[in-house]
Amino acid sequence: MQATASAQRHHLFSSLTSNSLPFPRTHARPRRSPATSIRMALREDGPSVAVVGVTGAVGQEFLSVLSDREFPYRSIKMLASRRSAGKHIAFEDRDYVVEELTAESFDGVDVALFSAGGSISKELGPAAVERGVVVVDNSSAFRMDPEVPLVIPEVNPEAMAHIRLKGRSGKGALIANPNCSTIICLMAVTPLHRHAKVVRMVVSTYQAASGAGAAAMEELELQTREVLDGKQPTCKIFKQQYAFNLFSHNAPVLANGYNEEEMKLVKETRKIWNDMDVKVTATCIRVPVMRAHAESVNLQFEKPVDEDTARQILKGAAGVVVIDDRTSNLFPTPLEVSNKDDVAVGRIRQDLSQDGNLGLDIFVCGDQIRKGAALNAVQIAEMLL
Numbered sequence: 001m002q003a004t005a006s007a008q009r010h011h012l013f014s015s016l017t018s019n020s021l022p023f024p025r026t027h028a029r030p031r032r033s034p035a036t037s038i039r040m041a042l043r044e045d046g047p048s049v050a051v052v053g054v055t056g057a058v059g060q061e062f063l064s065v066l067s068d069r070e071f072p073y074r075s076i077k078m079l080a081s082r083r084s085a086g087k088h089i090a091f092e093d094r095d096y097v098v099e100e101l102t103a104e105s106f107d108g109v110d111v112a113l114f115s116a117g118g119s120i121s122k123e124l125g126p127a128a129v130e131r132g133v134v135v136v137d138n139s140s141a142f143r144m145d146p147e148v149p150l151v152i153p154e155v156n157p158e159a160m161a162h163i164r165l166k167g168r169s170g171k172g173a174l175i176a177n178p179n180c181s182t183i184i185c186l187m188a189v190t191p192l193h194r195h196a197k198v199v200r201m202v203v204s205t206y207q208a209a210s211g212a213g214a215a216a217m218e219e220l221e222l223q224t225r226e227v228l229d230g231k232q233p234t235c236k237i238f239k240q241q242y243a244f245n246l247f248s249h250n251a252p253v254l255a256n257g258y259n260e261e262e263m264k265l266v267k268e269t270r271k272i273w274n275d276m277d278v279k280v281t282a283t284c285i286r287v288p289v290m291r292a293h294a295e296s297v298n299l300q301f302e303k304p305v306d307e308d309t310a311r312q313i314l315k316g317a318a319g320v321v322v323i324d325d326r327t328s329n330l331f332p333t334p335l336e337v338s339n340k341d342d343v344a345v346g347r348i349r350q351d352l353s354q355d356g357n358l359g360l361d362i363f364v365c366g367d368q369i370r371k372g373a374a375l376n377a378v379q380i381a382e383m384l385l
């Protein structure tokens with residue numbers, strides 16, 4: 001189990017080659033043969049790409065997803081903070097040097113994938129747009145801006161239909177990637193919503209360390225070792241002991257008693273579904289899982305939907321896999337969905353507390369660095385090609 005957790009964390013850093021990194025670079029995801037990847041992805045007619053925050057948890061996953069999906073690119077810039085400038089990154093058999101992010105970094109870039117935090121997005125996202133770049137932003141900086149589409153490609157691709165790359169007679173623009181818990185939830189719930197219209201949704205999350213970045217994963221591993229060794233756990237990223245514990249999500253708590261992570265689920269669902277009436281409530285919890293979030297979702301529908309119909313709808317939904325084996329008591333787990341693209345759904349059952357087949361309970365797991373962040377953003381970039 002410990003080895004598996006390490007593998008999940010180390011996978012994030014498989015392409016970095018600086019010897020100043022905190023942990024070994026093993027357990028790389030199996031890749032296509034280099035010859036295939038270079039022929040397919042590095043192409044003169046592809047866009048010029050910038051990866052902002054390339055040394056982070058999401059940034060490293062961007063590279064993995066770009067390569068796995070053979071995203072065509074003419075050139076690629078690796079951007080991070082001054083701390084990382086000069087580090088080397090191996091990507092598709094080439095060596096790249098990480099550059100310090102500045103506004104000038106975006107000269108000549110067509111599409112930028114941002115994952116360096118909200119303040120960097122606010123500061124440099126508009127500077128990139130001014131230079132004609134289409135920015136796909138992973139932070140919460142622009143998600144609720146009415147001018148900025150908030151997109152899950154399987155759910156609301158139409159929201160970004162007006163945006164084109166400058167090489168394709170477009171101009172600079174911002175597109176926001178939703179919060180990871182929102183993406184995972186709506187991947188599973190939207191197909192049911194289309195069938196019977198969700199009027200109320202109650203979400204309880206079980207969120208992994210990776211959602212808080214590379215340093216949080218490192219802290220969970222360190223604390224686990226410390227507690228097993230009978231030592232006092234080191235608490236730097238989170239205020240409380242994380243190993244062998246769980247706690248309310250570390251996002252700031254607002255005046256209404258909800259934390260910001262919970263309110264993202266409420267507000268982003270309404271924006272993505274373009275439905276200001278849907279009622280959403282959420283409780284977000286950090287659990288000592290290395291990678292991939294789980295969510296329990298209770299649904300109330302306008303029209304009846306029985307559990308067999310729901311199961312069939314979910315089996316046919318893009319990006320969703322059903323794991324719902326009642327006989328063997330086998331349902332989705334974070335470990336099983338780690339490093340996978342699909343969101344897994346199980347525990348599909350009628351909510352006994354609601355009459356007339358108007359309620360369902362489901363349990364959803366998804367890799368929030370992949371579909372909850374990097375994969376979703378790369379899918380958005382693919383829609384621009």
Ligand SMILES: NC(=O)c1ccc[n+]([C@@H]2O[C@H](COP(=O)([O-])OP(=O)(O)OC[C@H]3O[C@@H](n4cnc5c(N)ncnc54)[C@H](OP(=O)(O)O)[C@@H]3O)[C@@H](O)[C@H]2O)c1
Pocket residue numbers: 052053054055056057058059079080081082083084085101114115116117118120138139140179180210211212213214215368369372373
């Ligand atoms: N982790 C997730 O599951 C997830 C999911 C959805 C969205 N997001 C969002 O994605 C963003 C990054 O998250 P993460 O988990 O990847 O965090 P992380 O592992 O801590 O990585 C942060 C990245 O940002 C870079 N950075 C920090 N300050 C910078 C600066 N002043 N200039 C340029 N680059 C800077 C870091 O570069 P250095 O290495 O040089 O410091 C690093 O590459 C956050 O906005 C987060 O909310 C994360």
